[in-house]
Amino acid sequence: MADAPQHDAVSVQMISPEGRFEPNAAAEEFLPYLDRLDEDRLRTFYRDMAVIRRFDAEVGHLQRQGQLALWVPSHGQEAAQVGSGHAARPQDSIFPAYREHAVAKIRGVDLIDIVRMLRGLTHGGWVPAEHGNFHLYTLVIGSQTLHATGYAMGIALDGAPTGDPEKDEAVMVYFGDGATSQGDTNEAMIWAASYATPQVFFLQNNHWAISVPVSRQSRTPLVDRARGFGLRSTRIDGNDVLASYAVTAKQLDDARAGRGPGFIEAMTYRIGAHTTSDDPTRYRGADELKFWEARDPITRYRHHLEQRELADAAFFADVESEAADLAADTRRRTLALGTPGIDLIFDNVYAEDHPVPREQKKWLQDYEAGFGEAR
Amino acid sequence: MTTWTMAKALNRGLEAAMVADDKVILMGEDIGPLGGVFRVTEGLSARFGTDRVLDTPLGESGIVGAAIGLAMRGYRPVCEIQFDGFIYPAFDQITSQLAKLTARHEGSARFPIVIRVPYGGHIGAVEHHQESPEAYFAHTPGLRLVSPSTPNDAYWMIQQAIASDDPVMFFEPKSRYWPKGEVDEGESAAPLHTTRVVRGGTDVTLVGHGAMVSVLLQAAEVAAGEGTSIEVVDLRSLSPVDYGPLLKSVEKTGRLVVAQEAPGFASVGSEIAATIAERAFYALEAPVLRVSGFDAPFPPAKLESLYLPDADRVLDAVDRALNY
Numbered sequence: 010m011a012d013a014p015q016h017d018a019v020s021v022q023m024i025s026p027e028g029r030f031e032p033n034a035a036a037e038e039f040l041p042y043l044d045r046l047d048e049d050r051l052r053t054f055y056r057d058m059a060v061i062r063r064f065d066a067e068v069g070h071l072q073r074q075g076q077l078a079l080w081v082p083s084h085g086q087e088a089a090q091v092g093s094g095h096a097a098r099p100q101d102s103i104f105p106a107y108r109e110h111a112v113a114k115i116r117g118v119d120l121i122d123i124v125r126m127l128r129g130l131t132h133g134g135w136v137p138a139e140h141g142n143f144h145l146y147t148l149v150i151g152s153q154t155l156h157a158t159g160y161a162m163g164i165a166l167d168g169a170p171t172g173d174p175e176k177d178e179a180v181m182v183y184f185g186d187g188a189t190s191q192g193d194t195n196e197a198m199i200w201a202a203s204y205a206t207p208q209v210f211f212l213q214n215n216h217w218a219i220s221v222p223v224s225r226q227s228r229t230p231l232v233d234r235a236r237g238f239g240l241r242s243t244r245i246d247g248n249d250v251l252a253s254y255a256v257t258a259k260q261l262d263d264a265r266a267g268r269g270p271g272f273i274e275a276m277t278y279r280i281g282a283h284t285t286s287d288d289p290t291r292y293r294g295a296d297e298l299k300f301w302e303a304r305d306p307i308t309r310y311r312h313h314l315e316q317r318e319l320a321d322a323a324f325f326a327d328v329e330s331e332a333a334d335l336a337a338d339t340r341r342r343t344l345a346l347g348t349p350g351i352d353l354i355f356d357n358v359y360a361e362d363h364p365v366p367r368e369q370k371k372w373l374q375d376y377e378a379g380f381g382e383a384r
Numbered sequence: 385m386t387t388w389t390m391a392k393a394l395n396r397g398l399e400a401a402m403v404a405d406d407k408v409i410l411m412g413e414d415i416g417p418l419g420g421v422f423r424v425t426e427g428l429s430a431r432f433g434t435d436r437v438l439d440t441p442l443g444e445s446g447i448v449g450a451a452i453g454l455a456m457r458g459y460r461p462v463c464e465i466q467f468d469g470f471i472y473p474a475f476d477q478i479t480s481q482l483a484k485l486t487a488r489h490e491g492s493a494r495f496p497i498v499i500r501v502p503y504g505g506h507i508g509a510v511e512h513h514q515e516s517p518e519a520y521f522a523h524t525p526g527l528r529l530v531s532p533s534t535p536n537d538a539y540w541m542i543q544q545a546i547a548s549d550d551p552v553m554f555f556e557p558k559s560r561y562w563p564k565g566e567v568d569e570g571e572s573a574a575p576l577h578t579t580r581v582v583r584g585g586t587d588v589t590l591v592g593h594g595a596m597v598s599v600l601l602q603a604a605e606v607a608a609g610e611g612t613s614i615e616v617v618d619l620r621s622l623s624p625v626d627y628g629p630l631l632k633s634v635e636k637t638g639r640l641v642v643a644q645e646a647p648g649f650a651s652v653g654s655e656i657a658a659t660i661a662e663r664a665f666y667a668l669e670a671p672v673l674r675v676s677g678f679d680a681p682f683p684p685a686k687l688e689s690l691y692l693p694d695a696d697r698v699l700d701a702v703d704r705a706l707n708y
């Protein structure tokens with residue numbers, strides 16, 4: 010296994026790979042947080058995971074058909090994302106990397122906006138304040154961790170927590186195992202600890218940074234490294250949606266209550282390629298893939314719901330059709346996307362008037378007009 | 385003569401340099417079994433082993449900073465930055481450290497480090513994957529900068545850059561990775577820091593580097609059809625600039641258009657324009673004109689063709705120079 014030296018840390022697990030509700034010892038302190046979930050929410054977790062998987066596959070196809078510059082698959086990481094995404098409260102702010110499509114959906118981002126970005130129509134895509142405080146994707150590895158820390162510092166500077174978890178804010182930042190090697194990520198943890206920020210670092214350890222195994226990034230479990238920075242740190246089975254939910258809920262509530270920053274290492278796996286530009290057969294074995302496919306987060310949770318008789322065939326059929334509808338809708342809307350104009354290049358380079366983009370925009374408009382209909 | 389893509393020519397050039405000197409080592413993200421995202425290092429880790437092809441942790445500052453230490457220990461590291469837009473985490477190590485260490489050692493140490501940077505647009509990629517950051521580094525004393533435009537130059541220039549005892553920033557025009565061209569493995573090449581006239585002409589001189597050279601050649605072809613004779617100069621070396629052939633060309637044509645993908649403000653093109661105005665003032669029949677990327681962030685891929693100078697935009701400047 011690529012991560013052999015890292016297997017010795019314990020992961021919080023609520024559901025066994027076979028779907029049985031069997032919280033391990035590490036899960037004990039997080040169990041009360043599951044009480045927040047009624048049956049509807051438990052079903053919603055399944056719905057979100059299944060629907061996003063279908064969306065992910067559909068956009069992957071669209072990319073192959075030339076409709077997108079790139080696609081970044083989330084296949085395999087649905088439980089880590091859906092559990093943590095649902096644990097955040099409405100007032101919380103989320104700083105994603107670029108693979109957190111499920112969290113985007115939970116926070117109210119229209120998924121077509123992610124498609125627009127990866128189609129090459131925008132570098133942004135949505136207004137964070139109007140979409141669950143879900144900030145823009147960041148493609149430069151690790152940069153967003155410091156933004157999250159600064160935002161969390163701002164929350165602390167605004168005043169002490171009220172003690173009301175429905176009001177007090179917290180921040181969650183997502184990043185990958187590769188990102189843990191960047192200076193920015195390490196500085197973010199140092200600053201967070203130093204200023205006792207109300208934030209949670211959510212690491213999706215999917216075992217690979219493109220072709221580089223996590224053993225190249227760390228010879229010690231990353232959950233332990235975070236402790237060295239002074240963060241409350243927990244490793245979870247990242248393919249267990251209930252573990253992801255419960256641990257994140259506790260970490261965020263501790264952070265918002267003023268107990269300082271936390272860190273979660275979600276052990277999961279990137280089932281697909283890094284992106285549609287990647288060919289994982291060049292660097293990883295079929296055995297490893299098989300091992301993780303057998304631990305599929307959605308299948309596991311389906312068994313769990315079935316065993317608890319929380320969902321029946323009609324429910325799963327309904328989810329299936331919702332997923333198919335979203336896929337069809339995404340395809341239709343993608344094909345209908347137009348092309349932005351010159352404005353997008355120049356209009357928001359600066360917040361205030363600046364002569365250079367203003368003049369260059371005029372020049373380009375006149376220049377293009379000179380071609381008449383020919384272009 | 386063989387026919388290779390630029391990616392292959394670089395691969396073979398790296399291989400030749402590694403065979404010639406066992407102190408040459410490669411460092412970068414995904415350059416091992418994957419062979420780099422552009423496959424430039426394909427097969428090299430299998431051939432030379434993981435002690436000479438280092439698939440590094442994910443951190444550009446680490447790559448360049450560690451390369452500096454390795455150079456102090458007698459190695460000749462060749463660093464790969466995965467994409468242009470990801471070089472900035474290494475900015476301090478490159479500009480404040482690497483660029484100054486030769487001077488600070490007052491002759492007692494050398495820093496033979498090559499930093500390979502795939503750069504430029506035309507590939508329809510997402511943000512940070514299409515930029516041209518060369519001006520930041522050209523502005524920094526202590527760094528040498530080159531950029532090949534053909535497979536043959538790539539093959540030879542990478543070996544020359546590795547042989548240099550100075551830090552060399554090696555800018556690889558990624559849109560030119562795949563077209564094939566002839567490579568002469570036997571004939572030793574022109575010196576590293578030389579410009580070259582790649583098409584003779586008498587009316588206007590066009591100069592550019594990297595992927596821009598093929599755009600300039602296209603423009604020259606179109607202009608020839610309209611009766612304008614254009615000379616095209618491939619800059620090849622951005623720092624230092626070999627002004628000799630360029631001055632000679634401008635003395636002949638009296639007109640110069642400098643083209644680049646990078647934003648024009650405080651750019652390599654600005655430097656060339658200023659120097660030619662200083663040194664060939666009386667030969668000029670028109671102001672030196674620049675055609676650049678706009679002074680705006682590189683736009684989303686669907687707008688790149690509006691942003692990047694194409695043959696039409698170059699010809700528009702040619703017309704302005706001729707009609708001045």
Ligand SMILES: Cc1ncc(C[n+]2csc(CCOP(=O)(O)OP(=O)(O)O)c2C)c(N)n1
Binds near residue numbers: 108184185215218442
């Ligand atoms: C500063 C920087 N360097 C290199 C890259 C190229 N790159 C894109 S994704 C990636 C691997 C990231 O791995 P990880 O942090 O584990 O996240 P994952 O993609 O696995 O979710 C690399 C090297 C980048 N985007 N930014």
Ligand SMILES: [Mg+2]
Binds near residue numbers: 186214215216219
């Ligand atoms: Mg990863």
